[in-house]
C-alpha cells in the first residue's frame with residue numbers, strides 16, 4: 001500500500017519523507033488555508049520536495065473553469081495530479097485532462113456508482129472519503145471494499161485512494177480492504193508506530209539491561 005501525506009505543511013512532508021514514508025501528497029483548499037501559504041507557491045515547493053504525485057485541487061465548478069485551472073496547475077510540475085470534484089463537470093474535466101496526459105484525482109467520492117463513473121472517465125485516482133461517511137454513521141470502509149470489488153470485476157486501473165483517514169484503524173482497514181493508497185494526516189502516520197505493549201516491553205528490557213551493568217558502546 002502506498003502512503004500519501006494529507007497536508008500542505010512542507011516541514012511535515014520533509015520529516016516523513018526522510019523515513020521513506022511519502023509516496024505522494026494530497027492537498028485540498030482547506031489544508032492550504034490551514035497552512036497560511038500561497039497556493040501556487042506551496043504546491044511548487046511540495047512538488048520539488050517529493051517525487052510522487054502531488055494532488056492540487058481545482059476550485060471552479062464548471063468544465064471550462066476546471067480545465068483552465070487544471071492546465072495551469074499541471075504546468076507547475078510533472079508530478080502534479082489535478083484534483084477535480086465528483087460532479088458531472090468534474091467527470092468531463094477528468095476525461096479531457098486524462099486525454100491530455102495528466103494525472104487526475106477525482107475527489108469527494110461517497111458512493112460506488114460515483115467511483116464507477118470516475119474510472120470510466122479515466123481517473124488516475126478515486127478518493128472515497130472514509131471519515132466523512134463514518135461521521136454520518138455510514139460505513140466508510142464498506143465503500144472501499146465495494147469499489148475494490150467493482151474495479152477488480154472489470155479490470156479498471158484507477159487507483160483507490162482512501163481519503164478522510166482519521167486514525168490508525170482506518171489505515172489498516174483500508175489496507176485489508178485493498179485500497180491502493182491511504183492519504184493520511186502526518187499525525188495519523190506517526191501514530192502507526194505506537195503500541196502500549198511496545199512501550200511496556202521496552203521499559204522492562206531497559207530495566208533488566210541496566211541491572212546487568214553492561215554497555216554496548
Ligand code: E4P
Nearest residue numbers: 006026028131132163164165
Ligand atoms: C484528501 O484528498 C482529502 O481532501 C482529505 O483526506 C479530506 O479529509 P477530511 O475529511 O479529514 O477533511
